[in-house]
Amino acid sequence: MICYEYPLSERVRTLLRLEDMFDKVRYFAAQEDSQQHHAALLALFEILEVASRADLKSDLLQELERQRQGLELLRSNPAISEQRLNQVLAEIARCMANIHGIPGKLGQHLRDNEWLMAIKQRTNIPGGACEFDLPAYHYWLHLPVVRRQDEIGEWLTPMLPIYDGLSVVLKLLRESGKPTHHIAFAGAYQQMLAGKSAQMLRINLRRELPCAPEISANKYALNIRFMSLGKGRPRLCESDIEFELTFCNL
Known part of the structure; x- marks a missing residue:
């Protein structure tokens, strides 16, 4: 991972x-x-x-x-x-x-x-x-x-x-949160935070997947886009991506 x-x-x-x-x-x-x-x-x-x-x-x-x-x-x-x-x-x-x-x-x-x-x-x-x-x-x-x-x-x-x-x-x-399993359908994932506070996010991804997450977040929502990596311009993955997400907060 x-x-x-x-x-x-x-x-x-x-x-x-x-x-x-x-x-x-x-x-x-x-x-x-x-x-x-x-x-x-x-x-x-x-x-x-x-x-x-x-x-x-x-x-x-x-x-x-x-x-x-x-x-x-x-x-x-x-x-x-x-x-x-x-x-x-x-x-x-x-x-x-x-x-x-x-x-x-x-x-x-x-x-x-x-x-x-x-x-x-x-x-x-x-x-x-x-x-x-x-x-x-x-x-x-x-x-x-x-x-x-x-x-x-x-x-x-x-x-x-x-x-x-x-x-x-x-x-x-890092030890303050508990990882949860999620799926980014067609490479995209969104979660409404509904007041959930965090100081850091941790995403665990299988090493063999040729993609990396682009993350944007505010107090209302979390958005993750898994971008394919290659010689050309990164683009959104077309396949479903399994990953672990941890909200860390002191």
């Missing part, structure tokens, strides 16, 4: 984007090739761009505190495992403490690094990071693998509390 996630709020949209960028930095940094380390830095710069547009620390702390308060109310529920509940609450407390420990604005240590900011500025230009544009960066890309990995780790580590915190929030969000 392939899972397609569709955010229904700006906050969730930002968290999903950050999760994707953090995952890319961690993946490429663990590799050994210099071009993969270049990709790790590009993703690191993207995190910096997103972090500069919102007060991530404050928003994430507020959301974690809201989740903590909601989970505390479940202690008297006999259907809830107290051991598992304590584990989640301890994880939330750890994440909040680590986020509180981030000094200043997120990513400030990167902004204070003139060498990195020079690279970031050049990477905004197509082909702007060539060796004749940034000879010092070209030299860095030829340093021993372990040294490059260590330095990327030094630049990433101060921001990891944000990654840990958003991972907890997104995990709770």
